[in-house]
Amino acid sequence: MDKKVEILSREIVHQGFYPKTVIRLKHRRFDGGMSEEISRDILEQGGAAVVLPYDPVSGRVLLIEQFRPAPLMMGDDPWMLEAVAGRTEDGEDPAATAGREMVEEAGIEASALVRAGIGYPSPGCLKEVATVYVGRCDLGRYQPGTHGLADEHEDIRTLVVTVDEALAMAAAGTLRSLPALVALYWLALNRASLWREPA
DSSP: OOOOEEEEEEEEEEOSSSOEEEEEEEEBOTTSSBOOOEEEEEEEEEEEEEEEEEETTTTEEEEEEEEOHHHHHTTSOOEEEEOEEEEOOTTOOHHHHHHHHHHHHHSOOOSEEEEEEEEOSOTTTEEEEEEEEEEEOOOSSOOOOEEOOGGGTOOEEEEEEEHHHHHHHHHHTSOOOHHHHHHHHHHHHHGGGSSOSOO
């Protein structure tokens, strides 16, 4: 299939935390013809890194909880359980972002990272590609608390649970952040062979 796309115009209509672009285009259809002109709103995010801190010795993971406005607007509980995550800076490797965000959002460092996936969280409207990791860490003496950067208005609480408890939370619908679920389900499939050697 000839994957032809004609971009007719691209206009930034809002500058903010997520700049908004309106793009007008035509694209090749599966029947071989070209689509009619369509207009789409795109939120400009860029790159992101997601990391689920995991202690293979204790079999526990660290989750974070923070306020999110979008679930509030959906009539849902806006305090979401998530994996650690953040935007990649220009030219920054996603693994470096993951390590930086673990320190900022959870006060813990990873001794190793393994990539669990890479993809587009919402390709219909969000210009973002997320790299998802599981990060090896020591949660043996970790004390859950509050973290986050004041200049980014972050108010983050950490929670440490077993992998099985996290999976039960996912099944019950209390853990609903899709990037966190990707990392957790990948871990559930791979934990038997992951980091079996001592730290």
